[in-house]
Amino acid sequence: MTKMVKTIEPVRQKVLKELRPKKRVCAYCRVSTDSTKQHTSYVAQTKYYKEYIKKRGEWEFTGIFADESSGTKVKNRDEFQRMIRECEKGNIDLIITKSITRFARNTVDSIETIRTLKALGVSVYFEKENINTISEQSEQMLTILSSIAQGESENISTNVRWGIHKRFGDGSYIPSSVAYGYAKDENGELIIKEDEAGIIRRIYNEYLSGKGSYAIARDLTCDNIPTIRIAEKWNEGVIKQILQNPIYSGELLLQKTYTTDVLPFTKKINHGELPMYSVKDSHKPIITMEQEERVQEIYEYRRAQMGMDDSDKYQNRYEFSSKIICKECGGIFRRQKIYIGKPYEKIQWCCVNHIKDRKNCTMKAVREDIIKDAFLTMWNKLVSNHIEILYPLLESLKKLRVNKEQEEEILRLNNKISELMEQSHILHRVMIKGYMDSAIFMEKQNAINIEIEEYKKRRNVLLESNGYEKEIEGTNRILQIIKYNPVIMDEYQEELFIHTVDKVLVGKNGDITFRLINHLEFTEYIAKR
Incomplete structure (x- = not known):
C-alpha cells in the first residue's frame, strides 16, 4: 500500500517576513573605560553601525548597546542584559558585533547566550570571524573561538598580576583605593x-x-x-x-x-x-x-x-542575616529600614514571604532593637542559671554517646585545635611586643590557620557519625564563654550573639525563641508596641 506523505512547509519565517517587512537589527559593542575616550568611542561606533545597517534595505536600525570594556562575566554587563531582555520581548531579530572577544570572553557564557538567542529566533553576526549563529555549523566554530578568547583573557590577567606582584616586591605599588583617614596626593602617595x-x-x-x-x-x-x-x-x-x-x-x-x-x-x-x-x-x-x-x-x-x-569568621553582612526564621511559614527575615531620613529612623526585620504576599504570611515585622533586647535578657538569665541548666545537660548528652573510639579521636582533635589556637594567641602577643616582624607573623599565622582548618575537617567527618557531639561541643563552647564573661551584660554585644546563637525563631504572639549552638532553645516574650 502506497503511503501518502504530505510535506508541511515551515511558515514561521514566511509569516514573520510578512508581519515584519524589515529585520530589526541592533549592534553590541564595548567602549573604553576611560571617561575622556568613552563618549568619542560610543559616537563613532553608533555612526558606523547606523551606516552599516542602513546600507541594507531589508534591515531596520534598532539601536546600539554599549558596555565598558572590562568585565569577563556576562552578568556584570548592564547593557548586554538590557539587550537580551529586548530580544525576549521580540524587539530584535539580529545582533551585530565586531568579534567574539567583544561579545563574551567566557566560553560558557558565550555558548549559553547564543543558544538562548537562537531559541528566541535571534541570530548574532560576528564581523571579524564572518559567522552568523543562525547556521547549523556555527556552534562548533564558536566553541573553539570562544575558548581561544577565554585563554587570551586569562593570559592578560596573568600578565597584569605579574606586574602587580613585581610592584609589591619592590615597594612601588600604589593602592587604587585608600583606607578611611587617608587620601592620595598628585604623586599617588598616601x-x-x-x-x-x-x-x-x-x-x-x-x-x-x-x-x-x-x-x-x-x-x-x-x-x-x-x-x-x-x-x-x-x-x-x-x-x-x-x-x-x-x-x-x-x-x-x-x-x-x-x-x-x-x-x-x-x-x-x-x-x-x-x-x-x-x-x-x-x-x-x-x-x-x-x-x-x-x-x-x-x-x-x-x-x-x-x-x-x-x-x-562570620560571613554575612549583618549578624541577623539568614538567622531569623518565621514560625508561621518558615521564611527567612530580611532587613528593612523604616522612617528613612527621620530622626527616629529604625531598622526592622520582616519575613520575605510576608513582603511578597501578606496573604501567604501574616507575620509582622519586628524591630532590630527589640531582638537585641530580647537576646540580652535571655543571655543574662542563662548566665545567672548556667550551673543548673548547662552542666546537667552536658552530663546527659555525654551518656548518650555511642562510639567510644570516635569519641576519643574527637577529643584528641579538639585538644589539638585548642593547642593551635593557644599558639596563635601566643604568636600574636609576641608580635605585639615587637619581638617578631609582622610579615613573619602573617606567614606563621596562616600556617596555623591552615592546620586548624584541616583538623576541623577531620573532626566534622567524625561528628556526622557520632551522636550528640555537636550539642556537646556547643555546650562546652557556651560554658567557656560564660566562664570568662560571668557578669550580667549591660548592653548587647554583636560577637556574643554571633558565636552563641544558631537561629532566632519569631512568633506572632510576641515570642522570640533563641536556638543556641548546642540546639538548646530559650523563649522571651516582648510587649506589643
Whole structure:
C-alpha cells in the first residue's frame, strides 16, 4: 500500500517576513573605560553601525548597546542584559558585533547566550570571524573561538598580576583605593585626611579607654559622624576593621586579597595561599606604634576570653542575616529600614514571604532593637542559671554517646585545635611586643590557620557519625564563654550573639525563641508596641 506523505512547509519565517517587512537589527559593542575616550568611542561606533545597517534595505536600525570594556562575566554587563531582555520581548531579530572577544570572553557564557538567542529566533553576526549563529555549523566554530578568547583573557590577567606582584616586591605599588583617614596626593602617595583622621584617633582612644566596638559604633552614629566610605552605617564590624588595619601605624600590608587565575575570576581573602607584602614606614601614621600595640593586646585578650579564633569568621553582612526564621511559614527575615531620613529612623526585620504576599504570611515585622533586647535578657538569665541548666545537660548528652573510639579521636582533635589556637594567641602577643616582624607573623599565622582548618575537617567527618557531639561541643563552647564573661551584660554585644546563637525563631504572639549552638532553645516574650 502506497503511503501518502504530505510535506508541511515551515511558515514561521514566511509569516514573520510578512508581519515584519524589515529585520530589526541592533549592534553590541564595548567602549573604553576611560571617561575622556568613552563618549568619542560610543559616537563613532553608533555612526558606523547606523551606516552599516542602513546600507541594507531589508534591515531596520534598532539601536546600539554599549558596555565598558572590562568585565569577563556576562552578568556584570548592564547593557548586554538590557539587550537580551529586548530580544525576549521580540524587539530584535539580529545582533551585530565586531568579534567574539567583544561579545563574551567566557566560553560558557558565550555558548549559553547564543543558544538562548537562537531559541528566541535571534541570530548574532560576528564581523571579524564572518559567522552568523543562525547556521547549523556555527556552534562548533564558536566553541573553539570562544575558548581561544577565554585563554587570551586569562593570559592578560596573568600578565597584569605579574606586574602587580613585581610592584609589591619592590615597594612601588600604589593602592587604587585608600583606607578611611587617608587620601592620595598628585604623586599617588598616601597623605593624612585630617577630618577623617580625627575620627580614627577617637576610635583608638575610646577603645583604649575600655569602650567596646559596638558602643563606639553606636556613639558615632548618635553623634551623626559621617560614615566610612564603604559602609552604610557605623557598626561593630567597621570599627573592628579599623582597629585591625596596620595602615594607621604607618605599615602598608599588600595582597590581603587575591583573584583566581581562571574564569570566572573570583576575589578571595588571602589565608596563606599567596605571599603577603609588608611595607614599613610607607606613609605618615595617624596613631602611634604604642597605641597600635596596646589596642592589639586588648583585642587579642578579648577574643581569647570569648573563646574565638579567626578561622570561624562570620560571613554575612549583618549578624541577623539568614538567622531569623518565621514560625508561621518558615521564611527567612530580611532587613528593612523604616522612617528613612527621620530622626527616629529604625531598622526592622520582616519575613520575605510576608513582603511578597501578606496573604501567604501574616507575620509582622519586628524591630532590630527589640531582638537585641530580647537576646540580652535571655543571655543574662542563662548566665545567672548556667550551673543548673548547662552542666546537667552536658552530663546527659555525654551518656548518650555511642562510639567510644570516635569519641576519643574527637577529643584528641579538639585538644589539638585548642593547642593551635593557644599558639596563635601566643604568636600574636609576641608580635605585639615587637619581638617578631609582622610579615613573619602573617606567614606563621596562616600556617596555623591552615592546620586548624584541616583538623576541623577531620573532626566534622567524625561528628556526622557520632551522636550528640555537636550539642556537646556547643555546650562546652557556651560554658567557656560564660566562664570568662560571668557578669550580667549591660548592653548587647554583636560577637556574643554571633558565636552563641544558631537561629532566632519569631512568633506572632510576641515570642522570640533563641536556638543556641548546642540546639538548646530559650523563649522571651516582648510587649506589643
